Amino acid sequence: xxxxxxxxxxxxxxxxxxxxxxxxxxxxxxxxxxxxxxxxxxxxxxxxxxxxxxxxxxxxxxxxxxxxxxxxxxxxxxxxxxxxxxxxxxxxxxxxxxxxxxxxxxxxxxxxxxxxxxxxxxxxxxxxxxxxxxxxxxxxxxxxxxxxxxxxxxxxxxxxxxxxxxxxxxxxxxxxxxxxxxxxxxxxxxxxxxxxxxxxxxxxxxxxxxxxxxxxxxxxxxxxxxxxxxxxxxxxxxxxxxxxxxxxxxxxxxxxxxxxx
Amino acid sequence: xxxxxxxxxxxxxxxxxxxxxxxxxxxxxxxxxxxxxxxxxxxxxxxxxxxxxxxxxxxxxxxxxxxxxxxxxxxxxxxxxxxxxxxxxxxxxxxxxxxxxxxxxxxxxxxxxxxxxxxxxxxxxxxxxxxxxxxxxxxxxxxxxxxxxxxxxxxxxxxxxxxxxxxxxxxxxxxxxxxxxxxxxxxxxxxxxxxxxxxxxxxxxxxxxxxxxxxxxxxxxxxxxxxxxxxxxxxxxxxx
Numbered sequence: 242x243x244x245x246x247x248x249x250x251x252x253x254x255x256x257x258x259x260x261x262x263x264x265x266x267x268x269x270x271x272x273x274x275x276x277x278x279x280x281x282x283x284x285x286x287x288x289x290x291x292x293x294x295x296x297x298x299x300x301x302x303x304x305x306x307x308x309x310x311x312x313x314x315x316x317x318x319x320x321x322x323x324x325x326x327x328x329x330x331x332x333x334x335x336x337x338x339x340x341x342x343x344x345x346x347x348x349x350x351x352x353x354x355x356x357x358x359x360x361x362x363x364x365x366x367x368x369x370x371x372x373x374x375x376x377x378x379x380x381x382x383x384x385x386x387x388x389x390x391x392x393x394x395x396x397x398x399x400x401x402x403x404x405x406x407x408x409x410x411x412x413x414x415x416x417x418x419x420x421x422x423x424x425x426x427x428x429x430x431x432x433x434x435x436x437x438x439x440x441x442x443x444x445x446x447x448x449x450x451x452x453x454x455x456x457x458x459x460x461x462x463x464x465x466x467x468x469x470x471x472x473x474x475x476x477x478x479x480x481x482x483x484x485x486x487x488x489x490x491x492x493x494x495x496x497x498x499x500x501x502x
Numbered sequence: 503x504x505x506x507x508x509x510x511x512x513x514x515x516x517x518x519x520x521x522x523x524x525x526x527x528x529x530x531x532x533x534x535x536x537x538x539x540x541x542x543x544x545x546x547x548x549x550x551x552x553x554x555x556x557x558x559x560x561x562x563x564x565x566x567x568x569x570x571x572x573x574x575x576x577x578x579x580x581x582x583x584x585x586x587x588x589x590x591x592x593x594x595x596x597x598x599x600x601x602x603x604x605x606x607x608x609x610x611x612x613x614x615x616x617x618x619x620x621x622x623x624x625x626x627x628x629x630x631x632x633x634x635x636x637x638x639x640x641x642x643x644x645x646x647x648x649x650x651x652x653x654x655x656x657x658x659x660x661x662x663x664x665x666x667x668x669x670x671x672x673x674x675x676x677x678x679x680x681x682x683x684x685x686x687x688x689x690x691x692x693x694x695x696x697x698x699x700x701x702x703x704x705x706x707x708x709x710x711x712x713x714x715x716x717x718x719x720x721x722x723x724x725x726x727x728x729x730x731x732x733x734x735x736x737x738x739x740x741x742x
Contacts, residue, residue, distance in 0.1 A: 474697035
């Protein structure tokens with residue numbers, strides 16, 4: 242997802258700024274860009290949300306269909322997360338089947354939602370062993386300006402929060418009900434820029450950073466999912482420090498999410 | 503991580519397979535087991551069985567993936583259809599694509615890629631029997647295979663997971679613990695610098711448990727590192 246074309250001059254500039262605790266766009270190193278969440282703009286979807294993180298824009302739609310449960314969990318609903326890096330979002334995105342980057346992105350977002358048990362899967366059972374609801378989380382990137390990981394997790398959480406189970410359409414019951422939601426996972430993504438660690442990288446910063454680290458917490462401050470990406474490395478203490486920073490910095494996103502409920 | 507179970511996976515401080523919480527399963531590593539590959543490794547980790555083979559540096563295909571100033575590492579992780587109880591559909595799925603991608607990136611940190619512009623180093627990891635922890639087994643085996651191929655590297659990268667079962671932080675989850683445990687944290691480090699090149703987590707860990715899990719996985723990696731060096735020592739003699 243990174244932008245390959247950032248000049249060495251700019252790279253040096255951004256690294257120097259970071260050592261002074263500053264960013265090219267004027268933010269501090271542990272500061273998020275402005276977050277804006279809108280929900281329920283799509284009528285055809287069971288739930289929907291659009292999240293703006295700075296100039297990054299992600300639209301998430303939830304669809305629910307009746308499917309068969311997995312053999313090892315006959316009473317649980319299932320979920321599936323996909324991301325579409327649409328060519329209109331970034332010059333470097335190509336059309337075609339999902340590539341490694343988009344698969345990694347979907348799977349990290351998926352783990353954040355799944356492992357936090359945000360969705361009450363037991364509540365999605367219609368007929369044990371036969372029929373359960375499958376929740377499809379489809380994320381469309383409309384504008385890539387960096388940190389798709391956090392923006393997508395936020396969009397998925399926001400869209401799930403206003404999703405209704407389409408009982409009427411599928412003849413399951415005579416009333417649509419809210420999708421049962423247990424908790425609120427939030428992911429925080431850091432980049433290694435030179436020897437500094439920055440929160441919420443822009444695509445320009447992604448183009449020069451060497452490694453990425455994403456960690457998702459629930460609202461009780463417990464870890465639910467994490468992933469280190471890209472071909473650089475973090476020191477052990479940078480990882481532990483980032484996890485601590487995430488617990489305080491994710492408040493901005495939590496507040497934004499609370500604002501829509 | 504199913505995470506919801508009353509299943510007792512630890513009784514009186516002993517796990518179902520008889521291990522203590524901080525104990526690795528038995529690991530056997532043999533370097534240089536395949537003829538065609540430039541470097542190879544066979545690894546048994548508990549009941550996991552993995553082959554790794556390395557080719558290159560060689561011309562990078564497809565061409566558009568070439569980097570003008572360095573080589574790329576093309577790692578491929580695959581699970582054989584017969585490696586699990588239900589037959590697995592052969593070929594690439596989303597899980598193996600993700601593992602291959604993050605493993606490639608982890609290796610690019612240690613391989614001296616800047617010495618081979620435009621080239622590709624192919625790392626193939628084939629799991630033939632899977633019992634939890636196969637990505638760590640595959641990455642560990644591939645590191646040995648890279649060394650066996652004589653690819654210039656800064657270090658090898660051992661990979662080992664820690665996790666949580668019955669509210670206890672444990673090292674190296676087995677199949678039951680992976681299925682019914684509460685968290686899984688695979689970690690790969692560069693032993694000489696302590697840098698983290700691969701980290702994933704799924705499940706539920708409190709901040710304190712996370713610190714413990716990091717400590718445990720790191721010590722597991724260091725134990726493995728010793729075994730990896732021994733494997734090379736056995737093949738090439740002298741002190742690796």
